[in-house]
Amino acid sequence: MASLDKRYDALVIGSGAAGSIAVKELTERGLEVLLLEAGRDISEADFVPQPATAPKAMSISLGGRLRSGLKGQYVQARRAMFKDQTSPFLVNDFKHPYASDSEFLWIRGRQLGGRLHAYGRVLLRSSDHEFKAASRDGHGEDWPISYADIAPYYDQVEEFLGLYGTDEGIDNLPDGKYRGPSVMTKAEKEFKSTVESRWPDRHVTPWRYAAPNLHRVPLGIVAARETGRLTTRTDAIVEKITVNSKTGLADGAIFIDQNTKARHRVYADVVVSCASAIESVRLLFNSASDAHPDGLANSSGLLGHYFMDQTPSLLFGDDPNHPGAESPEDPAPADPYYPPIGGVYIPHFENVDRTTTKDFARGWSVQGTIGRMPVPAGSGGVVGLMGFGEMLPYYNNRITVHSRRTDAWGIPIPRIHLSLTDNERAMMRAQVRGLREMAEASGYRVNFAASALGLDSKKIWPDADPISRAIFRIGIKRSLAMGAAIHECGGARMGNDPAKSILNEHNQAWDVPNLFVTDASAYVSNGGVGPTLTIMALTARACEYIAQQHADGSLHKETARNS
Template identity: 50%
Template sequence: MSEIVYDALVIGSGAAGSFAVKELTAQGLSVLLLEAGPAVGPKDFDPVRKKAPASSINIWERARATLKGQPIQARAAFFTERFSHFFVNDRKNPYTTPKGEPFLWIRGRQGGGRLHSFGRVLLRWTDDDFKIRSRAGKGVDWPVSYDELAPFYDEVEAYLGLYGNKDNVATLPDGIYAKPASLTPAEQIFKQAVENRWPERHVVSWRYIAPDADRMPRPLRDAKATGELTIRYDAVVRRITTDEKTGRATGAEYIDRNTGAVSTVRAATVVLSASPIESVRLLLNSASAKHPDGLGNSSGALGRYFMDQLPCLAFGSFSKAKGWAPDESAPTDPFYNPSGGIFIPRFGESDAARGDFDYQGSVGRAPVSVDTDARLAFFGFGRMLPYADNRITLDVRRRDAWNIPVPHIRCVMQEEEQALLRRQEETLIALIKEVGGDLEFIGSPTGLKEMGKGAFPEADVFSRFMFRKWFRKTMCMGAAIHETGGARMGETREASVLNPYNQLWDAPNLIVTDASAFPGSGIAGTTLTVMVLTIRACRNLVDQYRTGRL
């Protein structure tokens, strides 16, 4: 019996991989999907797991997860035990960082990837991100523009059925929304106060997707329904195989997560969508005689220009509103909490405090008594520039549970980022104070600043002590969970790993469509843009495959 050669092999089943298999199967290609983790089913969404935390710090949940093998994953800002099975075991999946330069790698290995644990917010990027060099003289321009991607944004949003509103904000393009999103009464008051005080600042609702009642992400379901998709779960890919003469990708070698058995699969085309760090690691580990420094590394750029957004976290209260209100925009889900909140995009150009940062948060959504000031919480995201020495390499001295070299991650702020992060924090402090809010703390990789009653005043003394002790380990680089770069797109093969359609310059029958392809960090979530670039890249790949140009 001859070996099956698939039209396409897709590695990873998260935001990028799920849209890749949807697009490729819809065009009639035979597709094999390799997912490193297990399949996800109803048992993984047991409503019994939906418990109120013992405290707002949930210190004991984090401690239990740490003891079970998740000391890194338990540091995620909004970690709860309910989702712990959607995060990896850190003992089996280690990585290294330079001494004194920590990076928090939050990751999931299961069917659907981090789509089961991300915040569900899907925001468009703009040419402030894509054309940053032309507009601000910093970083590098992407080889695509917003106008080129806008039709793909429309398509993905319409397909997913987003909740959102037409807000007419110049720095945050409107999208296609199936249903309106709501603000709480407290958020409406907050919005009015901000926009009355600063005409160039806007407070809008989240643009988001509700939890999928079928649990398997819709793109994966639709791909399965075509009959063209084969899925192999628990398949840990260790290298992409290549033709020794042409250098083109021929398939992959993978290890069964449970048995350790090694298998090889073949395909005419390959889509790598394993998440930024994992994809770069895999390309580096796929070195061969034709690709001695790693697959796709003829420019020397593979692994370089790695970024994550600059994180800051703030909690406090808002005296102009009392109590709280539930958000009933979307149907109640037995496993997930209601989605929704507010977003403050880049300020308008005439605002003196404008910078490459934004804020995502909520006001009046945390349960408190009717006569208590509404609670507020914000997470800020700032732009990081691409630096060649912020990079992912292989640490050959250490191996994971499947004997694969682990990634060594360096992601360090320079003076530019230090100054921007200070502005990001100072601007949020001043904004909240001006409109009647009282912060209890704000923190970032630069440290924790307490004010007023201090952090979590209602918590017990021990929990507050542990929060302060662990804060720097929690709010370091990586905390934004918006990592990008490492296999960036570009106009020339001398300065990039991928061409403008996400094809490897050195092996054009392989495309990389997760956020490792991003030339810049942006300041909003990466998920929607990952989905958009995946569809665009897959269509180009299919066209070239069918016309014999690969």
């Protein structure tokens, strides 16, 4: 096993939302950082614009899904919002298997930047509606932080990335720091008027989204490279985080070269896992040792537990009142590879500051677009609305590692145990019903409405042929299985009590004080907003703490608890 000679101040594992911010914050504070990314590097060749083609009618995308599946993406091809353009940035499922006790759709990317190349750039703030939800309704635990603790880091990340949005003054969707406004199409403005007049508690806002990244390499990595203190190693699959048996502290990692399968040993004063919710938990389990027989940093026995995703629902239709497509003037710079983005967002409106329904706890939100997708002349504008419901944290929903199965590099694969309760089933029925009500009130023709529970009607895709409709009926439930929201989180939760959590308020492992986990595995509960911005803000906050503690030697010289 080869060893890299240099010992780094910090090792960051993963280069997506968390990892890219981690390397920026740490290097800009003077630390020498090694970044390990399991996937390949990227280049300009990955972002060559495709020749323009005539707009096609909205379809089921069976052809694109089949092509993706034949290339080894038999899981990734099932994603609800399928696009040929993002398939190259998702994994080959034959090489990256996983197991699940029930249907779970795990969409993931492995290359420099991770899923940042395939997400919609929507960045939303969480609020104390999420962080202190348990105090309000008694379900689960509160986070060990409040909105006031993380707000300055939201500011910092938004200003760095360049966010577009509008101030709305909604308590459970805090306003941000905007470079410019985001705009709605004419059809979206009419949707807003219809919905808010009929349902005054539903606030229809324009998307809040990041400016296009024309560097392609995540901006945090670009900034870190400018310091001269970042070393990047792609094709580096971390097998385990290593711990010094004398100090009880993490001292680096062992990684496998993705191409040669050779093992390498690296050393660092601090280890920061940013690999994504499922992958970080998998890594901690695979880093078990004599001192940590049940997984690294798992003296509480809670590693992997309280895993969550948001409950998905989806409606597609068309707007006969607004044929064709509208392209409102986007204040963000144009991107030659990715199309312009934008749309509507409705934050949680049920059980926000009082109980408005007893059918389920918490609530759900909506993200969609109306009239933006290119269609043939005369066709109705495309309507796409997706609901995201807040799943409660349950102890028995968890991630483990398989006792027998491994991936293409011999590393035990993750096993996902996630079951729905009556609460989630009731919420998804309300989501589908609510999406259909808003669509029909707006005069749209509904092509289908569905959730992880299946379709709400047998009448689907009126313009499609019978064979395509039959295939769609079979496949839609699997495309909207849990995981389809791509907002999975939990498994290494933060907390105030070492007996009830894996990490403290700074994303620091209770058992191994120089080990930090800053991706979505740290989540205590899940809200209705996507986790990306919160992951970035938590990472910025944790890295500020790391730099302060590393400067006086307290992280890499003290003895770990239970060592």
